[in-house]
Amino acid sequence: AQSVTQLDSQVPVFEEAPVELRCNYSSSVSVYLFWYVQYPNQGLQLLLKYLSGSTLVKGINGFEAEFNKSQTSFHLRKPSVHISDTAEYFCAASSNFGNEKLTFGTGTRLTIIP
Amino acid sequence: DVKVTQSSRYLVKRTGEKVFLECVQDMDHENMFWYRQDPGLGLRLIYFSYDVKMKEKGDIPEGYSVSREKKERFSLILESASTNQTSMYLCASSPGTSLGDTQYFGPGTRLTVL
Numbered sequence: 772a773q774s775v776t777q778l779d780s781q782v783p784v785f786e787e788a789p790v791e792l793r794c795n796y797s798s799s800v801s802v803y804l805f806w807y808v809q810y811p812n813q814g815l816q817l818l819l820k821y822l823s824g825s826t827l828v829k830g831i832n833g834f835e836a837e838f839n840k841s842q843t844s845f846h847l848r849k850p851s852v853h854i855s856d857t858a859e860y861f862c863a864a865s866s867n868f869g870n871e872k873l874t875f876g877t878g879t880r881l882t883i884i885p
Numbered sequence: 886d887v888k889v890t891q892s893s894r895y896l897v898k899r900t901g902e903k904v905f906l907e908c909v910q911d912m913d914h915e916n917m918f919w920y921r922q923d924p925g926l927g928l929r930l931i932y933f934s935y936d937v938k939m940k941e942k943g944d945i946p947e948g949y950s951v952s953r954e955k956k957e958r959f960s961l962i963l964e965s966a967s968t969n970q971t972s973m974y975l976c977a978s979s980p981g982t983s984l985g986d987t988q989y990f991g992p993g994t995r996l997t998v999l
Contacts, residue, residue, distance in 0.1 A: 780925065803985040814889070814975055814990035815928075822985040861927060871916055871935075871979055871986060872943070877927040 773798035775864050777876035784852055785884045792847040792879045794836075794862030804845040805863040805873070806836055815861065821845060832856070857883045888912070889991035891976055897997045904963040906994050908976030915981025917959035918988065919943075919951060922973040934959055935981060966998045 776795045784790045796802060803822050807815040819830025826838040836847045845862060862876040892907035908917065916935050920928040920943075930943030932951040940951050948970060952960045959978075963970055973995050977988040 777927075805987075807990075812992075814992045815977075815988075816990065817987045820985065820987065863928075865984065871981070871984060871988075872930060872933065873918075873928075873988060875920075875928040877925055 773800075773802060773864050773866060773874050775862050775874050775876040777862055777879050779879050780877065781880045781882065783882045783884055786854060787851050789850050790848065790852050790856075790881065792860050792862075792881065794845045794847065794876060796843055796845065796862075796864045798843075798864065798866065800866050802864045802866055804836075804838060805865075806830065806834070806845070806847050807861045807863060809859045809861065809878075811858070818847070818860070852881075852883050854883050854885065856881060889976055889978055889989050891974075891991040891994050893994050894992065895995050895997075897999065898966050899999050900967060902966050902998075904966050904996065904998075906961040906963075906974055906976075906996070908959045908961070908978075908991055909957055910959075910978040910989070911957065912978065912980070912989070913956065914978040914989075915956075916979045916986075916988075917953065918977040918979075919949075919959065919961045920975045920977065921945070922975055922993070928975065931961065966996075968998050970996065971998045972996060 805820045806818040821838045829835045863873045889910045918933040919931045934953040950962045976991040979986040979988045
């Protein structure tokens with residue numbers, strides 16, 4: 772079984788400041804890791820994912836995440852946020868065998884302060 | 886672009902009613918998923934389907950059933966709606982070609998059970 776933890780339920784950040792959204796996972800097997808974003812009144816869309824290879828993954832809208840196996844983490848970062856980044860961000864994991872079932876974290880609401 | 890559509894954005898039903906939520910995808914995806922999203926709980930998988938007429942229980946299947954008679958359509962059924970099923974329901978689909986596939990989400994249906 773696997774679990775995904777997002778410790779920060781809300782993160783307020785000033786516009787143009789950097790941000791890091793934290794995600795930790797636990798799994799007895801190797802995992803694939805994802806970050807999804809949900810803008811207000813919309814469904815989720817993929818920001819980026821880690822399957823294998825380079826541990827630094829770049830996604831859309833200037834976001835990137837780093838897979839750290841020893842820390843079992845997959846934190847999301849952006850060097851300079853914009854008002855349009857206001858959204859809820861979900862970290863998710865799936866195992867690399869079996870089915871494509873995703874386990875989601877509880878989400879982090881990012882609020883950008885002008 | 887992948888498009889996942891859900892039959893209603895908002896739905897209000899009474900306790901005990903039978904409720905149908907419909908989801909349609911237009912990209913010939915093999916896999917389809919139903920989640921419910923609740924504040925502080927993230928997304929939880931109700932059921933998923935990896936082929937026509939095939940289904941598997943997710944983490945919280947109690948009180949729900951599903952139907953997949955055609956590849957593009959996946960229905961979620963609440964046999965007898967209860968107030969604790971008031972939630973946002975999200976449908977998703979994925980190609981099913983490999984583990985680690987991206988899931989594509991619909992806009993969601995906000996269901997209120999009175």
